[in-house]
Amino acid sequence: MSHYYRPIVRFDLTRPAEAQPVAGGKGWFSDVECLCRTAPPRVIPIADVPPDVVARIAAPRADIAGLDMGRPHVMGILNVTPDSFSDGGRHEVPAMAVARGRQMVAHGATMIDVGGESSRPGAQTIPVEAEIARTEPVIGALRHAVSVPISIDTRKAAVARAAVGQGANVVNDVSGFTYDRALAPFCATKGLPVCIMHALGDPETMQVSPRYDDVLLDVYDFLAAQVVFLENLGVPRDRIIVDPGIGFGKKLDHNLAILNRISLFHSLGCAILVGASRKKFIGTLSGVETAGERVLGSVAVALAAAAQGVQILRVHDVQETCQALSLWQAVQNG
Structure with a gap:
């Protein structure tokens, strides 16, 4: 793709x-920023954007x-x-994890993301085995405690x-389905929604001198390719979330x-997730x-993402984010 439309x-x-x-x-748009690797960005009217791109951006998810x-x-x-970098050790005991999950839902979370x-x-x-031992009992108990995904x-x-098997509804892969080739077929077979995240390398080495030709467009191209990869395996685009992997x-x-x-990532026709919390x-x-x-x-970064139409904000501080988001929405709605 030589041109990208934001x-x-x-x-x-x-x-x-x-x-x-x-x-x-x-949110709505009538103007688009046209991006290219070989020319400066320029703003163009919606009439000059390819119709299939407009349709993909505009279509309800x-x-x-x-x-x-x-x-x-x-x-x-x-x-x-x-x-974990921010809250490691606080929710290792399943009872504590479930209590925290209940609290987040009470504060307004509409989804819980469990990581082991x-x-x-x-x-x-x-x-x-260690990762399963950490996550399986928590998800099983949490499934009976909350009704959110x-x-x-x-x-x-x-x-x-x-x-x-314990009731998880979504698979969120920080490797963008590049680490374990068995994961994507499993999700396709089970009909699961998935989140593709971009990361440059494994966590152990990802922050060692990361380099890009153009970080925005490089990440876009990776996510676009992985969306097609998953579609070819049987995961439809409307069950795919994309995450540009802030900090990875x-x-x-x-x-x-x-x-x-x-x-820009609305051009992929997928819901967008941003996880910048506390980074x-x-x-x-x-x-x-x-x-x-x-x-x-x-919270400031979360609101900036919402202002560009991002659908999912992955956060530690649920109560504060929900409060800020509700006020932001009230102001936007007049």
Whole structure:
């Protein structure tokens, strides 16, 4: 693809006649930023965009695990690991994890993402058996405690199989379905919604001098290729979520370049997930060294993503994000 089309998302109550919705949501666009690897960006009217691209951007996204993708959702992060960068060790005991899951739902989370293997920079791969031992009992207990969809955050087919057996509804793969070739066919067979995330390398090495030709377009091309890969295996596009992988093999300027133009990914015709919560770049920009104290910065990034039509915000601080999002929506709706 030589040209890339990013809808310039607006939420004004008054819109021009030619405006189209962004992914069937409240946002709309009438102008598009045309991006190219060999020429400067330029803004063009919607009339100059290929009709199939306009249709893909505008089309309502299908429900994911019963959730209406016409509005933004908050996904609560539930790490049942001893070594995650922000909350490692806090929810290792299943009873504590379930209590935290209940709390997040009470605070407004419409999905819970359970992870049993840390993907922080420098983290090492753990055995499948250990990851299952951490996640399986939590998901089983959580399934009886909350009614929202549960996502399993894993790269491994065996872990996903165990999680789905306990009631998980979605598979979220930080490797973008490149780590375990058995995972994508499993998801296709089970008819599961999936999330493809971009990461440059494994967690153990991803932050060692990451390089791109053009980070935004490189990430886009990877996700576009993986969407086609999954479609060919039998996972329809309307069950695919894309995540550009903020902080996964990306420096500060890489993260900002992606977030600044995150609406580009609407051109893939999939729901978009952003997981920037408490990450290092927020600490770098805000001067807040402790990850757990980066709440305000995390909420600011989440709202900036929502303002470009992102459908799923993956966060640690559910209550604060939901409160801010509800006020932002009220203002946008007048």
